[in-house]
Amino acid sequence: MWFLPLLIVALVIGASIPLGLYMARVLDRDGPRYRFERLFDTGGQPWKRYCVAMLSFNAATFLVGFAVLATQPWHPAFLNPDGKGMLSPSTIFNTACSFLSNTNLQHYSGEVHLSYGSQLFAIMYKQFVTPVIGLAALLAVIRGLRGDAHLGNFFLDLWRGTVYLVLPLSFAVAVLLIAGGTPMTMEGNATATTLEGGTQSIARGPTAAVVAIKQLGTNGGGYFGPNSAHPFENPTAWTNVVENWSILVIPAACLVMFGRMIRNMRHAAVIYAICLLLLGTFIGWGIYYDTMRPNPGLAGGPAVLAPDGKPYALATRSADGTAGFTELPTSASREVVALPIDQDTGNLEGKELRYGPSAGPTWAASTTCTSNGSVNCMHDSLNPLAGLTPLSGMWLNVVFGGVGVGLINMLIYLIVAVFLAGLMVGRTPEYLGKKVEAREMKLAALALLAHPLLILAPTGLFAAAGWLDPSTNNPGPHGFSEGLYEFTSSAANNGSGFEGLGDSYGFNDRPPLAPYGAHWDIACGLVMLLARFIPIVAPIAFAASLAAKRPTPFTAGTLRTDTVTFGIVLLGTILLLGALMFLPVAALGPVAEHLGPIPFGR
Amino acid sequence: MKFLRANLILTAASLAICCVFYPAALWAVGQGLFPSNANGSLVTAPDGRMVGSSQVAQGFTADHYFWSRPSAAGYDAAATGGSNWGANNPKLRDRAARQLGPLVRYKAGSRSAAGGRTPQADMAAWFGREPDRASAWAGEYTVAAAAWAKDGADGDTPGPNGAYVLAWAKDHPEVLTDWQKGHPSADPKPEDVVAPFFASFAKAHPGQWPSGVEGNGQKRVEPATASPEVAGWVFDLWLQDPANRDKVADLQPVPADMVTASGAGLDPHITLRNALSVYQLGRVAATRGVPADRLAAVVDELSFTPLSGLTGEPLVNVLELNLELDRRFPRQP
Known part of the structure; x- marks a missing residue:
């Protein structure tokens, strides 16, 4: 049970170090190297020009994606062998935003709604370039922290990240996947006559190409x-290991690259160790509550009684304001006898057998600590407390995190930790030899507070406006968790979901599947865009502001950032801020469900 | 202007490399080196027809085949998905109970099994013993009762159960009284009034169940005593009755993968212990007329443990197993 997660983490650690050193070597070069690079090199860029270049390329990417999706019915036949029709406009908007922001939240279902052309030219194209955009932002931030004269050239960073990093890795992973059994064909659906004489239409396509980059680029759009x-x-337990490794390896390598670029490996090692510790905790939590526990919905449970031994009653208030109690039916309080099911392999609802029992929670932790968002089990059907593993991974959003942007998020927490530590000892806080002052703290706070605001505000809005309840697939607190998860996933640019939520509007020419599909499409689209670009632009500005300062000499009084003590301060800061922001909603959702009556509301 | 030029060059170059060269190279590798995998691991029967993909589960309901795990997608490999039901969702427990009720057995040699008694017979007898069990069931298992009323419905056209409820309501106005108070001008759907329906039904036909009967190619519903259908619906209620505690303790548990739906609804495997359990092996051996130990040997032969034996428990691929059965133990026509 513990072998699988240990194997995956060990493989990630082993590969991330050489990969990180390689990334520092090929990505951190000044100026063009050959003629083709000279074609688009526009010279070293200060932070504003770097951001403008980045945003302009994002705009171009958005247009490409939107155009491909919006013309789906007219794709040539070999790119649309099954004749997929027109998507609803709000779904196109949501999907274009989702893949632009590296979120890969999906309000459609790939095999139902998309042509091969859309999969390759809209979905996969963005899966290639958006992680590299995140990586470029990280390179810019690091160069700023290092005190470079300029932040590099965005176009060069983008080109090199694509062709020297994600492309070769994807090719290797995709070949392994095909060897394991993943299809790579341009033929349309296969129609089989089943053994019992029925027909089964089997969707396939250029799957291996998309899946490889989906995992490596912390994309996650299946x-x-x-x-x-x-x-x-x-297809197999081995491909599961390869894919789970692919989720984690580039984000982990980013930390090594960071250490090499600032020439302070010990500082990077402290951050790496904290990430490993948190990842291990989330994996362990998930396995403990999901793989080692039965599904409580199928199992039995003791009677639910108040401390005085009587059943709980419902407190009510009548129209004239007098308080009273309504007795609940006895089924709500009496002991529940388990169904005769052998559940010693843990909760198997929504799980595949072929990856091994602990593969689901291990993946759930990996995919949400990084901002990947792919799943290998249905998170909606995780046991109630195990559902906290993916949620908290996204609430913190710093444990390795997305390609590039994960470490940027971590730098925000680092600055806050440095600031807190500085306050405690009564000195002006410093980071990497530069003083951190009011302007930097304001930018850090902006990036930090955007995250909870973009989760809690829309969740509250949807709950209060009555849009959440009719969209849910599950009753009570679990239904609330579905909506909370959707916005958490959007704001963390993650893209996984408690997929029961009715958010699929789907095709334009069919009656709407979900009552509030368009509401979810638009709200999540906006959240994803804001959550992508605020935490990228603010830290670049912040790093540029540090770069312009004179270095302060290193003295005995300087707060060292490469020690265990600082690691503990950083960990404490992350946990404290995370808890302050999200414990109340955790109590309303997964914790209430765990305590709740199970089954709820019948 | 320089930005525009750089953007154009980069967009064109990255589109060409990532979306044309990369998939084309992979396509060549796949079709050249792993043609079967690359086309979806399609399987052909000895008679040459394509019967499915070894990676993709298909539905089996016949007694002479091993059955796949339940599928929330109805084994539709062109529109896949899981149930997405949380543990607190009554539908999850109801689905498992409905599946278990008709097939659950007593442990061989247990006291409850003495004299060839079955849980289904005991459930039917228990149901008939009190006049108003149907009413108690519909009052407590509201979600399951609504599912009963919707069973077989096609959009707004009610299925046989729903039609029976509406017809009943015409003759028994007390069914509609409560509902009409809240909705003065609308017509109820069957599932809206299923609780008062069962209350009224239990008064008129104590100890009976509105059972489906086939006749003239149509499904009708009639009150019946000791209907075998009861076991599927009231299994959980029977389980909860303290009077049945001894019998419940004698039930043979089923392996969890037999009653849980997988993530994509296409899990091609079942666990070896599911295949070898009395619920699968016993049934297949009896219908094929093959000794159970010979059949078990074939299942064992086809089983494997994931990650080259490093994780999880032994599994077996259902489609491959059933094909092998047809090959080795063909059924006499």
């Missing part, structure tokens, strides 16, 4: 609706 729980996306 080729098929159920993502990597689909046997074609993830």
